[in-house]
Amino acid sequence: xxxxxxxxxxxxxxxxxxxxxxxxxxxxxxxxxxxxxxxxxxxxxxxxxxxxxxxxxxxxxxxxxxxxxxxxxxxx
Numbered sequence: 001x002x003x004x005x006x007x008x009x010x011x012x013x014x015x016x017x018x019x020x021x022x023x024x025x026x027x028x029x030x031x032x033x034x035x036x037x038x039x040x041x042x043x044x045x046x047x048x049x050x051x052x053x054x055x056x057x058x059x060x061x062x063x064x065x066x067x068x069x070x071x072x073x074x075x076x
Contacts (some may be wrong), residue, residue, distance in 0.1 A: 001007065010016075020035040049055075 016032070016034040018034055018036070022030045022033045022035055024033070057071075
């Protein structure tokens, strides 16, 4: 026990890379899987936005037309 949680020590040959694991239960078995966090790929994210047309969105910034308000764009 570790505090109010049940803890398990893994032998060296069963250690995972990284610092986090996913715990799941299948029937009466408990399964541990490594959590693989890939670094955020800004370039791929930006390319995807551009492919969806974001490059052309408000190119000149917010319009100066006083009849157009930020809340019209969902901006508070």
